[in-house]
Amino acid sequence: MTVRVPGKVNLQLSVGPLRDDGYHDLVNVFHAVSLFDEVSAVESETLTVRVEGDSAGLVPLDGDNLAIRAARALAARAGRPYGAELVIRKSIPVAGGMAGGSADAAAALVACDRLWGLGLPQRDLLDIAADLGSDVPFALLGGTAVGTGRGEMLTPLPVQGTFFWVFALADGGLSTPQVYGECDRLREAAGERACWPALSGQLAAALRDGDAPGLGKALVNDLQPAAIMLRRSLARTLQVGRDRGALGVLVSGSGPTCAFLAESAEHALDLSVALRSACRAVVNAYGPVPGAVVV
Numbered sequence: 011m012t013v014r015v016p017g018k019v020n021l022q023l024s025v026g027p028l029r030d031d032g033y034h035d036l037v038n039v040f041h042a043v044s045l046f047d048e049v050s051a052v053e054s055e056t057l058t059v060r061v062e063g064d065s066a067g068l069v070p071l072d073g074d075n076l077a078i079r080a081a082r083a084l085a086a087r088a089g090r091p092y093g094a095e096l097v098i099r100k101s102i103p104v105a106g107g108m109a110g111g112s113a114d115a116a117a118a119l120v121a122c123d124r125l126w127g128l129g130l131p132q133r134d135l136l137d138i139a140a141d142l143g144s145d146v147p148f149a150l151l152g153g154t155a156v157g158t159g160r161g162e163m164l165t166p167l168p169v170q171g172t173f174f175w176v177f178a179l180a181d182g183g184l185s186t187p188q189v190y191g192e193c194d195r196l197r198e199a200a201g202e203r204a205c206w207p208a209l210s211g212q213l214a215a216a217l218r219d220g221d222a223p224g225l226g227k228a229l230v231n232d233l234q235p236a237a238i239m240l241r242r243s244l245a246r247t248l249q250v251g252r253d254r255g256a257l258g259v260l261v262s263g264s265g266p267t268c269a270f271l272a273e274s275a276e277h278a279l280d281l282s283v284a285l286r287s288a289c290r291a292v293v294n295a296y297g298p299v300p301g302a303v304v305v
């Protein structure tokens with residue numbers, strides 16, 4: 011059983027106040043892009059994971075692996091000590107702000123649900139997903155959707171057409187809790203109070219109309235100043251894309267991956283050439299694409 015699952019970029023990441031449970035209330039517009047991990051599950055007595063790909067060494071192989079945690083949570087829901095041998099073929103950057111670990115968790119849920127013949131309804135999988143992490147439900151759904159609460163309560167957004175993206179991958183990752191912490195620290199230092207976030211009308215209209223220039227202008231990420239503070243070189247990477255005429259530039263989620271919206275597939279190629287010297291690697295992708303699917 012093999013499942014393909016996309017990474018994401020956040021088109022609007024508006025961060026509200028810090029809650030008592032340590033999470034922030036968000037308006038988080040997720041957009042699934044054509045940069046995929048694959049998770050295979052074959053029958054086994056025990057539950058194990060192996061990771062393939064250039065960044066395999068950065069992924070934990072013990073109980074911290076999100077795919078293992080997902081399979082365990084599913085077996086617990088089914089009330090049976092099921093096993094599986096999981097293999098993750100990794101292309102989504104690790105700790106890159108593109109939710110690769112969450113994607114693997116979602117893929118493992120779908121793969122093991124099939125392998126074990128459980129046939130759980132999607133709402134049950136979404137429930138288990140939300141317990142695993144705020145970004146996991148979206149990886150099941152894919153497309154473009156707005157997440158509220160800590161990002162786990164999803165409403166799909168209508169989108170016309172396809173958007174062309176370039177991603178500049180950085181050396182090393184950034185820790186998501188550390189970036190949220192830095193965001194709080196910067197706000198406090200500036201005497202700013204976090205506002206209650208709302209979905210941007212300009213962003214929703216641009217998505218609905220397939221208006222790439224409009225989307226470029228509406229992109230927003232409240233975590234961007236914090237990510238730049240923790241990784242100063244991102245400011246330069248973003249500037250290279252602006253200078254080369256990207257319709258919009260932003261840090262993807264908690265970073266350090268930077269995302270650039272292109273006018274067309276040709277413009278994306280031009281941007282990717284310009285960005286090559288400003289980061290570790292460049293990847294072109296398009297969105298939206300579906301969430302975790304059996305291949």
Ligand SMILES: C[C@@](CO)(OP(=O)(O)O)[C@H](O)COP(=O)(O)OP(=O)(O)OC[C@H]1O[C@@H](n2ccc(N)nc2=O)[C@H](O)[C@@H]1O
Nearest residue numbers: 032033034107108109143144145160186187190262263264
């Ligand atoms: C920032 C975002 C944007 O989509 O993702 P990445 O860019 O890292 O992939 C998400 O909010 C990350 O979601 P996810 O990676 O699933 O985080 P979780 O495991 O739920 O939480 C990890 C930690 O991030 C912080 N956190 C997460 C979500 C949220 N709404 N508020 C938070 O403050 C908390 O410190 C929490 O303990």
Ligand SMILES: Nc1ncnc2c1ncn2[C@@H]1O[C@H](COP(=O)(O)OP(=O)(O)O)[C@@H](O)[C@H]1O
Nearest residue numbers: 074075076104105106107108109110111112114
């Ligand atoms: N299957 C997995 N793939 C990637 N990272 C994983 C996985 N399981 C657990 N992790 C851990 O989750 C952390 C965050 O990874 P990831 O989801 O790729 O990044 P981000 O939260 O920035 O989108 C990693 O540093 C890694 O230790």
